[in-house]
Amino acid sequence: xxxxxxxxxxxxxxxxxxxxxxxxxxxxxxxxxxxxxxxxxxxxxxxxxxxxxxxxxxxxxxxxxxxxxxxxxxxxxxxxxxxxxxxxxxxxxxxxxxxxxxxxxxxxxxxxxxxxxxxxxxxxxxxxxxxxxxxxxxxxxxxxxxxxxxxxxxxxxxxxxxxxxxxxxxxxxxxxxxxxxxxxxxxxxxxxxxxxxxxxxxxxxxxxxxxxxxxxxxxxxxxxxxxxxxxxxxxxxxxxxxxxxxxxxxxxxxxxxxxxxxxxxxxxxxxxxxxxxxxxxxxxxxxxxxxxxxxxxxxxxxxxxxxxxxxxxxxxxxxxxxxxxxxxxxxxxxxxxxxxxxxxxxxxxxxxxxxxxxxxxxxxxxxxxxxxxxxxxxxxxxxxxxxxxxxxxxxxxxxxxxxxxxxxxxxxxxxxxxxxxxxxxxxxxxxxxxxx
Amino acid sequence: xxxxxxxxxxxxxxxxxxxxxxxxxxxxxxxxxxxxxxxxxxxxxxxxxxxxxxxxxxxxxxxxxxxxxxxxxxxxxxxxxxxxxxxxxxxxxxxxxxxxxxxxxxxxxxxxxxxxxxxxxxxxxxxxxxxxxxxxxxxxxxxxxxxxxxxxxxxxxxxxxxxxxxxxxxxxxxxxxxxxxxxxxxxxxxxxxxxxxxxxxxxxxxxxxxxxxxxxxxxxxxxxxxxxxxxxxxxxxxxxxxxxxxxxxxxxxxxxxxxxxxxxxxxxxxxxxxxxxxxxxxxxxxxxxxxxxxxxxxxxxxxxxxxxxxxxxxxxxxxxxxxxxxxxxxxxxxxxxxxxxxxxxxxxxxxxxxxxxxxxxxxxxxxxxxxxxxxxxxxxxxxxxxxxxxxxxxxxxxxxxxxxxxxxxxxxxxxxxxxxxxxxxxxxxxxxxxxx
Numbered sequence: 001x002x003x004x005x006x007x008x009x010x011x012x013x014x015x016x017x018x019x020x021x022x023x024x025x026x027x028x029x030x031x032x033x034x035x036x037x038x039x040x041x042x043x044x045x046x047x048x049x050x051x052x053x054x055x056x057x058x059x060x061x062x063x064x065x066x067x068x069x070x071x072x073x074x075x076x077x078x079x080x081x082x083x084x085x086x087x088x089x090x091x092x093x094x095x096x097x098x099x100x101x102x103x104x105x106x107x108x109x110x111x112x113x114x115x116x117x118x119x120x121x122x123x124x125x126x127x128x129x130x131x132x133x134x135x136x137x138x139x140x141x142x143x144x145x146x147x148x149x150x151x152x153x154x155x156x157x158x159x160x161x162x163x164x165x166x167x168x169x170x171x172x173x174x175x176x177x178x179x180x181x182x183x184x185x186x187x188x189x190x191x192x193x194x195x196x197x198x199x200x201x202x203x204x205x206x207x208x209x210x211x212x213x214x215x216x217x218x219x220x221x222x223x224x225x226x227x228x229x230x231x232x233x234x235x236x237x238x239x240x241x242x243x244x245x246x247x248x249x250x251x252x253x254x255x256x257x258x259x260x261x262x263x264x265x266x267x268x269x270x271x272x273x274x275x276x277x278x279x280x281x282x283x284x285x286x287x288x289x290x291x292x293x294x295x296x297x298x299x300x301x302x303x304x305x306x307x308x309x310x311x312x313x314x315x316x317x318x319x320x321x322x323x324x325x326x327x328x329x330x331x332x333x334x335x336x337x338x339x340x341x342x343x344x345x346x347x348x349x350x351x352x353x354x355x356x357x358x359x360x361x362x363x364x365x366x367x368x369x370x371x372x373x374x375x376x377x378x379x380x381x382x383x384x385x386x387x388x389x390x391x392x393x394x395x396x397x398x399x400x401x402x403x404x405x406x407x408x409x410x411x412x413x414x415x416x417x418x419x420x421x422x423x424x425x426x427x428x429x430x431x432x433x434x435x436x
Numbered sequence: 437x438x439x440x441x442x443x444x445x446x447x448x449x450x451x452x453x454x455x456x457x458x459x460x461x462x463x464x465x466x467x468x469x470x471x472x473x474x475x476x477x478x479x480x481x482x483x484x485x486x487x488x489x490x491x492x493x494x495x496x497x498x499x500x501x502x503x504x505x506x507x508x509x510x511x512x513x514x515x516x517x518x519x520x521x522x523x524x525x526x527x528x529x530x531x532x533x534x535x536x537x538x539x540x541x542x543x544x545x546x547x548x549x550x551x552x553x554x555x556x557x558x559x560x561x562x563x564x565x566x567x568x569x570x571x572x573x574x575x576x577x578x579x580x581x582x583x584x585x586x587x588x589x590x591x592x593x594x595x596x597x598x599x600x601x602x603x604x605x606x607x608x609x610x611x612x613x614x615x616x617x618x619x620x621x622x623x624x625x626x627x628x629x630x631x632x633x634x635x636x637x638x639x640x641x642x643x644x645x646x647x648x649x650x651x652x653x654x655x656x657x658x659x660x661x662x663x664x665x666x667x668x669x670x671x672x673x674x675x676x677x678x679x680x681x682x683x684x685x686x687x688x689x690x691x692x693x694x695x696x697x698x699x700x701x702x703x704x705x706x707x708x709x710x711x712x713x714x715x716x717x718x719x720x721x722x723x724x725x726x727x728x729x730x731x732x733x734x735x736x737x738x739x740x741x742x743x744x745x746x747x748x749x750x751x752x753x754x755x756x757x758x759x760x761x762x763x764x765x766x767x768x769x770x771x772x773x774x775x776x777x778x779x780x781x782x783x784x785x786x787x788x789x790x791x792x793x794x795x796x797x798x799x800x801x802x803x804x805x806x807x808x809x810x811x812x813x814x815x816x817x818x819x820x821x822x823x824x825x826x827x828x829x830x831x832x833x834x835x836x837x838x839x840x841x842x843x844x845x846x847x848x849x850x851x852x853x854x855x856x857x858x859x860x861x862x863x864x865x866x867x868x869x870x871x872x
Contacts, residue, residue, distance in 0.1 A: 001491050001527050001731060003484055004515060009528050012479035012542065016535030023480045039790040041797040041815075043448035043765055044459045048439055048561070049485065049547070050505075050517075055437050069486075071507035074551055079440060081486075091437055092445050099452025101814065103800060106448065111485065115510055125484070140800040151790065245780035246787040295437060329479055344681035351682040354475040354587065361477040364539060364576040378537065379477075 006124030013327045024327035026127070029156075029311055030109055033129040036152040037107040040144070042131055045106045047088035049113075053078040055087045058295060059264065069115045069124075081113035085130045086288070086306065087295060093134055093304075094296035102135030102302075105144075123312060129283075132306030134292070139235040142268045142287065142305055143242035149272060149283055149307055150243075150251045156314075157323040163282060166255035167240075167270045170286070172233045173198065173259060176226055180218050190216055198223070198259045230254045235268055264288045272309070274317055282317060283309035333383040333395075333415050334376035335362040338369045345387045349408050353385075356412040383415045442560030449763045460763035462563070465592075465747055466545055469565040472588040473543040476580070478567055481542045483524035485549075489514040491523045494731060495700060505551045505560075517549035521566045522724070522742065523731060529570055529740075530732035538571030538738075541580075559748060565719075568742030570728070575671040578704045578723065578741055579678035585708060585719055585743055586679075586687045592750075593759040599718060602691035603676075603706045606722070608669045609634065609695060612662055616654050626652055634659070634695045663692045671704055700724045708745070710753055718753060719745035769819040769831075769851050770812035771798040774805045781823045785844050789821075792848040819851045 003009055010023035034044070053070050070080035082088060085108055093104060108130045115124060131148055133141045146165055153163055177194055178184055184191065197204075197212045201223075210220045232240060232254050243252055252270075260269040269286030273279075285307025292302045318324040333353060337346045346362065353360045361379055363372050376384050376398065386394045393411050396403045406414055439445055446459035470480070489506050506516035518524060521544055529540065544566045551560060567584055569577045582601055589599055613630055614620055620627065633640075633648045637659075646656045668676060668690050679688055688706075696705040705722030709715075721743025728738045754760040769789060773782045782798065789796045797815055799808050812820050812834065822830045829847050832839045842850055 001488065001494070001733075003527070004486055004488060004513065005511075007484035007486060009484070009531075010480075010482040011528065011532065012481055012536075014535070016532035020532065023482055026482070027480060035793075038766065039793065039795050041765055041767060041795060044446075044463060045448055046446040046459055046462070048443035048445070050440055050443060050549075052437065052440060058437070069509065071509075073505065073507075075441075077440065091439070092447065095445075096447065096452035096456065099450070100448075101811070113486075136800055138801045144800060147787070241780075242783065245783040247784060248787070297437075329477055330474065331477060344677075347678065347681040348683060351583070351684070357471075357475065359475050359477060364572055364580060365574045375537070 004124075006122060008123065008125070012329075022327070025315065025324060026311065028325065028327065029314065030127075032155045033107075033109060033152060033309070036148060036155050037129075037131055039151070040105070040131075040148045042105045042107040042148070044108065045089070045092065046108050046110065047082075047085070047092055049082055049111065050079050051082055051088060051091075053080045055091060055295070056080055056083065059087045059090075059291065061263070067114050067116055069113045082110065083112055083114050084308070085110045085112065085128065086132070086291065086308075089130070089132055089306075090292050090295040090304070093302065094292050094300040097134070097292075097300055097302060103141060104134040105131075106134075107131040127311040129309040129311075130306060132304060134302045134304045137289070137303045139238040139268070140242060142235070143239045143246075145285070145305055145307060146239065146252065146270060147243060147246055147248055149270075149285070149309065150248050152309065153272065153282070153314075156318055158317070158321065160250040161275060162317070162321055163251070163272055163274050165252045165270050165272050166258045167236060167252050167268065168254070168256050168258040169233050169236055169268045170195075170259070170265050171235065171267055172256060175233075180222075181216075192263055194218070195259050195263075196261065198257070199261045201257055227256045230256060239268065260284060260286055264291050264294075266290055267305070270307070278320065279313050279317055282313050283307055328380045329361075330359050331361050331376075331379045331381040332358040333360055333385050333411070334372070334379060334381035335360060336369065336372050336376070336384050336386040337362060337366075338372070338386065340366055342387045345391060345408075349385065349387055349393065349411065352408065353412055353415075358412060358415065385411055385415075440560075442558060444559065444561070448765075458763070461751065461760060462747065464761065464763065465750065466563075468591045469543075469545060469588060469745070472584060472591050473565075473567055475587070476541070476567075476584045478541045478543040478584070480544065481525070481528065482544050482546065483518075483521070483528055485518055485547065486515050487518055487524055487527075489516045491527060491731070492516055492519065495523045495526075495727065497699070503550050503552055505549045518546065519548055519550050520744070521546045521548065521564065522568070522727065522744075525566070525568055525742075526728050526731040526740070529738065530728050530736040533570070533728075533736055533738060539577060540570040541567075542570075543567040563747040565745040565747075566742060568740060570738045570740045573725070573739045575674040575704070576678060578671070579675045581721070581741055581743060582675065582688065582706060583679060583682055583684055585706075585721070585745065586684050588745065589708065589718070589750075592754055594753070594757065596686040597711060598753070598757060599687070599708055599710050601688045601706050601708050602694045603672060603688050603704065604690070604692050604694040605669050605672055605704045606631075606695070606701050607671065607703055608692060611669075616658070617652075628699055630654070631695050631699075632697065634693070635697045637693055666690045666692060675704065696720060696722055700727050700730075702726055703741070706743070714756065715749050715753055718749050719743055764816045765797075766795050767797050767812075767815045767817040768794040769796050769821050769847070770808070770815060770817040771796060772805065772808050772812070772820050772822040773799060773802075774808070774822065776802055778823045781827060781844075785821065785823055785829060785847065788844065789848055789851075794848060794851065821847055821851075 008021045010021045010026055013022050013024045015022050056064055068080045068083055073079050111125055111127050113125050177191055194216050213220055243249055258271045265286045266289045267287030271281045272283040287305040289303040292300050335346050335350050337343050350360050384396045388394050392405050393408050394405050395414055444457045446457045446462055449458050449460045451458050492500055504516045504519055509515050547561055547563050549561050613627055630652050649656055694707050701722045702725045703723030707717045708719040723741040725739040728736050771782050771786050773779050786796050820832045824830050828841050829844050830841050831850055
């Protein structure tokens with residue numbers, strides 16, 4: 001039986017086949033995402049992978065249905081697998097925003113689904129790092145969000161030579177549009193069509209763009225001059241100064257060719273790209289100050305901004321730049337059982353070491369000593385340990401070859417320093433409020 | 437707009453409402469699951485949440501469709517949201533087992549879905565810790581798996597007074613059945629019906645059980661005597677001895693009332709229960725030596741065993757026993773910006789501290805000093821830091837009240853020890869094989 005087209009199987013490394021993905025690499029990426037978000041004070045949330053279809057059509061219009069995994073459930077509800085996280089987040093924030101101090105800084109690592117017409121190798125699901133801020137109109141929030149995106153990418157070893165955040169603003173384009181169409185009202189169909197043309201600028205032949213712009217009352221020349229000038233708006237200037245103060249100025253540039261296709265952005269927008277231009281956008285985001293009001297049916301009004309960073313392009317980029325590590329199970333010690341009469345004592349040692357937090361492997365059944373040792377090497381175990389006469393344990397460091405005989409109680413300490421790393425930005429546990 | 441019935445929203449703590457769940461508690465549970473699995477040398481995998489419907493009906497028969505979230509996709513495929521992980525795992529193992537040394541020890545933390553007739557408050561999704569071993573017929577593998585289950589539960593602070601693993605065996609019941617129905621062939625409908633009666637023994641009035649057993653040629657009395665004797669089979673004896681050697685004997689007992697409803701178990705089976713009997717089963721599992729062969733259409737034949745441990749009953753139990761901690765964002769330092777001319781220097785300090793792995797918060801915009809300090813306290817920040825004249829930084833430990841003035845470079849070290857915990861059983865990174 002086969003898996004569905006467009007879905008991924010994630011296997012432990014080493015990867016057995018080019019057609020499957022690394023579960024270890026996925027967890028590595030998730031770990032970096034979580035750590036970066038926590039360092040920035042973002043808190044984790046999650047919602048259901050299934051939502052009512054209406055939640056998505058309210059935000060994006062009926063056209064989105066063509067791209068969704070949607071169906072009718074046994075209770076006759078029109079539902080869909082989430083194609084993006086923002087509608088769920090807006091719903092959740094609107095429901096309980098009063099319980100949280102502003103600004104709300106939240107993140108999630110959802111799996112998202114799209115059913116687009118099938119193209120060979122095109123995925124129908126991916127994972128995304130979503131980070132959002134609610135309740136702050138000041139550009140300082142936009143800068144904080146972009147700094148998080150930059151530091152997330154930096155945490156993988158990527159530098160300012162590898163990627164850049166192209167910074168733009170819906171406000172800048174809105175003013176430009178209004179100068180071109182004096183007296184135009186906000187949110188007209190014409191304005192939206194204009195944004196669509198700008199969004200496709202880099203992928204469309206100039207003649208075609210020229211024609212489309214003419215219909216809307218603009219020339220390509222005036223659009224190009226606006227882009228080339230790249231004069232930052234007041235809000236973009238504030239963001240650039242803020243990021244400069246953090247020492248992150250090299251990672252951003254104003255680039256008005258970025259406008260983001262979706263209708264709901266309201267202020268600064270941005271996309272992360274690799275500098276060489278080999279890949280699709282790594283991440284994208286911006287302000288959407290009206291969405292919470294829309295989703296909550298007018299009950300809650302909160303300014304908002306956020307970004308989404310997918311796992312697929314990021315993974316391609318890390319591989320291309322030689323930045324994706326290889327993973328193993330991190331075995332601290334392989335316990336050799338060469339004499340079956342020592343199996344009970346060996347099991348006790350194994351139990352004690354695991355209880356002390358060590359990663360321990362051993363042969364479940366009787367096996368020749370050289371086969372056990374070979375297995376320890378295959379697993380890249382840091383040490384072997386063998387219970388000997390008088391319950392003493394012979395420990396061997398497999399990288400230095402050094403051997404020592406110690407008591408069972410001393411083994412943990414002897415091998416202890418191999419894998420003890422500082423824990424980056426953990427959740428801190430408090431005494432339980434549920435304690436009776 | 438509302439979320440779908442039976443689905444959960446996960447919010448950061450403190451929880452705003454009794455109707456929502458804690459994302460922090462969920463991540464705490466996931467963390468403990470992952471750490472326990474890694475200490476035991478299990479490696480993580482994952483598969484798609486959507487699979488072809490056939491994968492599930494092949495394993496469990498057409499009856500299962502009534503309990504599934506199943507639908508026809510736009511490509512006219514009969515598909516379903518996974519109700520359990522084992523069919524996906526069997527499919528994945530069968531596809532690439534040759535690339536992995538045996539025994540294969542894998543785990544996953546999938547979200548699973550069931551569409552059962554609606555009952556108030558009944559969930560339609562949950563998360564499950566799945567751990568499985570492939571390629572080992574010896575009872576040593578069953579003992580290793582059960583030890584993992586025990587240590588996973590112990591890692592939450594649960595003891596032998598809180599839970600017990602009830603150990604049983606399909607083989608014992610099969611022999612019992614064959615003694616009662618001499619010459620019976622294996623895998624008959626009668627045998628399966630008999631197991632169903634045993635499975636429901638504790639929830640069915642004795643008269644009813646008596647009647648059902650009579651039809652199958654058994655008396656309740658002989659069944660009860662077999663259960664009361666509880667004579668361990670050879671394989672169960674080996675497992676008990678193995679767990680005893682590890683010092684885990686107190687956590688298991690033979691109890692033939694456990695048989696597991698599903699048709700596909702073939703050997704030892706087990707369930708974890710709270711000692712007080714207040715909750716449904718915490719976890720369950722056993723051997724399923726024929727499933728890989730069935731799912732692979734006869735291509736691959738591998739003995740297998742595994743368990744599933746859900747998040748919902750576990751969470752109820754932890755709360756009831758006062759073992760669920762309360763969580764906060766673990767803020768290491770709140771940077772106070774009381775003078776806006778110092779904001780650039782403060783942003784630099786914030787950036788440096790975050791880059792060094794610290795969790796840092798601050799006020800995005802101008803705020804009164806006492807309001808900033810109050811926010812630091814609300815966030816349970818361990819320290820505050822304030823940039824002063826000459827780029828010196830005044831650091832205050834909020835639990836001791838101690839204050840010190842240090843250079844910006846020294847702040848990280850001063851607050852460094854608060855959150856640095858040993859990292860339990862991490863994946864170890866190796867140099868990338870992708871490096872150009």
